[in-house]
Amino acid sequence: MAVWENEDGAVSGYYRDLICDAYGKTPLELGLVELPATPTPESVELAERLTLSRLDGGLVELLRGHTQSIRMMDRRLGGATIYQQTAAHVEQIVKLVRYALPGPHREAAADELGQAAALGGWQALDMGRLDEAWRLHEVATAASRESGRPAGLAYARAQQAFILLDVDRAAEACEMIRRAREDAGSGVPAVLLSWLHAAEGEALAADGQRNNALRALDLAADNLAAGASDDSLPFVMLGAGHLARWRGHCLARLGDEQAIDDLSDALAVMGEGRYGRAEASLRVDLAIAFRARGDSTESRLHAQRAADLAGRTGSERQRRRIAGLLSA
Structure with a gap:
């Protein structure tokens, strides 16, 4: 026993049973075994979140359907009526994406988060809540980057520029939309290019650039004729x-x-x-x-x-x- 105590040697199962019988104690009471580590509350919570955020195609479709339902109600009723529902929907997708493992389902959910957050940001802008509008568009652009889908990113970045128009910063709004359009290039559908040109035209008009504004609107019309609609872009109604x-x-x-x-x-x-x-x-x-x-x-x-x-x-x-x- 002294050897094990002084030299910190391991006690075999045979001798452990003899020692326990001699002292009338359990192995744990004699210090012959260690208490198994108890998971911390933080590790338990993380494990639960990772389990609950197992995204799949069916869940992404449910999220997409809910976003579309909110979008259609927004067009009819306006943002003030539906904003709280939009904000809750955005927060739910944020939690799902944050704790989802990398893969195509996470990317698809991130794309949906970008669309929902951009919708919420537009509603906040309409309600005059400019700080919240900016925050939600930042969520939208970050999510769109993670999704790897340039259409959502271009749309969110260009729409964010309308907040600048509302605070009389038209020149900066023009530059923001122009960069979004140029970064998108030819990698997005024609109907979105049409929308981007029209948005740029509005910013140019706000900046007093008549000729450039009308030229941008002509380009919008040209691109709309090339592709009047695209089912993959439910956020573009044009x-x-x-x-x-x-x-x-x-x-x-x-x-x-x-x-x-x-x-x-x-x-x-x-x-x-x-x-x-x-x-x-x-x-x-x-x-x-x-x-x-x-x-x-x-x-x-x-x-x-x-x-x-x-x-x-x-x-x-x-x-x-x-x-x-x-x-x-």
Whole structure:
């Protein structure tokens, strides 16, 4: 026994049993065996998270379907109504992706996270919550990079530039969208290139660059004709009517009364009451364009209709634009 105590020698099973019988103690009480390590709360939690975040194709499809459902409700009802649901959805995907092991399912979930976060960021922007809008777009761009899909990254980065437009930093917004478009190159569908050119046109119009803005809108039309739709890009809703609305918006920003024709055509295609936030924005543009023509009666009618729609959808962004029109 002294040898084992002084020299720290191992006790065989045979002698361990004899010693325990002699002292009437268990091996653990005599220090002949060590207590097995107890998992720490942190290691238990990590193991549980890794187990619960076993992504598969079916789960990714469920996430994708939920994002699309939120997207369609957002188009009809506006961000204020649906934002809390969007934010919760984003947080859920963040947790799933964070603890998922590398592989194609994680990349697909990251792509969906990018789309959901970009949608939430746009809703926050519409509600006037600019810090939150910026944060969510940062989530979207990081997730899109991890997914390895350039379309989502280009879209999120370009859309983030609209936050800069809302804080009167048009030149920086132009540069941000231009870089997103150039980095995307020809590796994205034509309909997204059309969207990127149109977004750049809006930023250029806000910066007072009329000729460059109109050139960008022409390029948007050219690319739209080359590829009118793509099922892999549910976040891009762009057709001839949408592009007419975008062109009208840019012309209205430039103080050009010709915007009225494009905007009136876009309103006829859109239909009244179907897309609250988009219609509110369009009617603000019509109000601006009619005021540029000198028709204060029509301008005020559209501004008042826009105010009603902005109230229903909770669009603080459009309310700010409308306030200036109605007070003029």
